[in-house]
Amino acid sequence: MHIDAVLGSFVVTLSRVAGTVSWIPIPGMRSALDPSRILLAVSLTLVLSPAWPGAPAGGWTAGTILAAVTADALYGIASGLVVAFLLEGFLVAAQAVGLQAGLSFASTIDPTSQADSPALLVLMQWTAGLLFLAAGLHHEVIRAIALSLRTAPPGAVISWLREPEFVWALGSSMLTLGVRLSLPVVALLLFADLALALMSRIQPQLQLLSLAFPVKTLAALLLLAASASVAPALFERAAGPSVAALYRLAHGN
DSSP states (O other): OHHHHHHHHHHHHHHHHHHHHSSSSOOOSSTTTOOOHHOOOOOOHHHTTGGOOOOOOOOOHHHHHHHHHHHHHHHHHHHHHHHHHHHHHHHHHHHHHHHHGGGGGOEOOOOTTSSSHHHHHHHHHHHHHHHHHHHTTTHHHHHHHHHHHEEEETTOGGGTTTTTTHTTTHHHHHHHHHHHHHHHHHHHHHHHHHHHHHHHHGGGGGOOGGGGGHHHHHHHHHHHTTTTHHHHHHHHHHHHHHHHHHHHHHOOO
């Protein structure tokens, strides 16, 4: 293969892989321009070299490379959003629980963004990332990219770009996962508030509402610890539509 054809195929494939990698919230990588993400994108592109697309009939020109890079970057961004929607469900749950339990006042340094973030939010973010790796979804992402290089040629008008609703529909699954993770804790905290309010109403001199903050925080931590074993099952169940969307993107329909 001519060196120009090899470089053109490499650049086009790199745009597809980089678009996916830049949007996936991988634990330990701070931003889309982090050197570790760039190295990961280049390494995955080289690993996928057997699936690199061939040059078009007229060869790679500046116009064909620009069109292919633009289309493949859009494909990569859509694939990254599919995975990001899944992982963001845990962050939705962390926001709901942290606000009600008072854990939003406990902050720590987020190693991903180096910003001061709520401790529960950081914990959920790392939990989601570790579940993503433990469930083997990173393998599915790589398989989907390799399949897309054969079924959706670079620069082609991919049909899903005209009907992207199935990608945005995954946002509802993100909210569903967040609600299912946070609802037991939020419901318990609501009952705790009602119980303390009624007891304080019956015995005003006890001032039980002053105990609401520590009681709610302790109850939230205990229930989160008790429900930790359910999180992997919920994650795998929610990952099904995301994997199906990845392969739908890979087939270009």
